Amino acid sequence: MEGVAVNRQWYAIRTQPRKEKLAESHYINQGFETFTPMVLGYRRHARRIERVAKPLFPGYLFLFLTETECRMPAIYSTIGSIGPVRFGDYHPPVPRRIIECIKSRMDDKGFVSHLGVGKNNFSHGDRVRVEWLDYKDLEGIFLAKRGEDRALILLNILKRQVRTVVPVGCLWAA
Numbered sequence: 001m002e003g004v005a006v007n008r009q010w011y012a013i014r015t016q017p018r019k020e021k022l023a024e025s026h027y028i029n030q031g032f033e034t035f036t037p038m039v040l041g042y043r044r045h046a047r048r049i050e051r052v053a054k055p056l057f058p059g060y061l062f063l064f065l066t067e068t069e070c071r072m073p074a075i076y077s078t079i080g081s082i083g084p085v086r087f088g089d090y091h092p093p094v095p096r097r098i099i100e101c102i103k104s105r106m107d108d109k110g111f112v113s114h115l116g117v118g119k120n121n122f123s124h125g126d127r128v129r130v131e132w133l134d135y136k137d138l139e140g141i142f143l144a145k146r147g148e149d150r151a152l153i154l155l156n157i158l159k160r161q162v163r164t165v166v167p168v169g170c171l172w173a174a
Helices: 002-007 020-029 073-077 096-104 116-120
Strands: 009-015 033-035 038-045 048-055 060-065 081-084 127-132 135-146 150-157 160-167 171-173
Touching: 009 020, 009 096, 020 033, 020 060, 020 081, 033 096, 073 081, 127 150, 135 160
Parallel strands: none
Antiparallel strands: 009 060, 009 081, 033 060, 038 048, 127 135, 127 171, 135 150, 150 160
């Protein structure tokens, strides 16, 4: 059995839209080792913004399998799943170092930090990129931290710089 454990690798599995956790629970019930990295995101609903758990890779989860197991009918027919990512007959494994890197960025509650260790290391004047709610790839300048999880930035909007406060977790080095 040791030989089988050595030959196991992580494979990306496509899921039906918003069915990652459903597919994961069915794979676990079948005895498979799974990994569905989650992040805390924001959702706007009825004029409220709330924090919700979201998959880091929407529509995907990872299974720890052998190449032979990847072709099993159970992998394709699991509720909530579409099947393994493949190119023709080839099922590309996900390098272990990628899974290990994602796991190393998980906090004590099991959520992956977007920025890992460096998320609080911005200094006054650093150029940052903002990805928050529906806003993607907005650029600005980091001014200061406001509390534990917020940052004051100068955001470039319509050729003007606007001071705004955003969650630190949605800032990336530009």
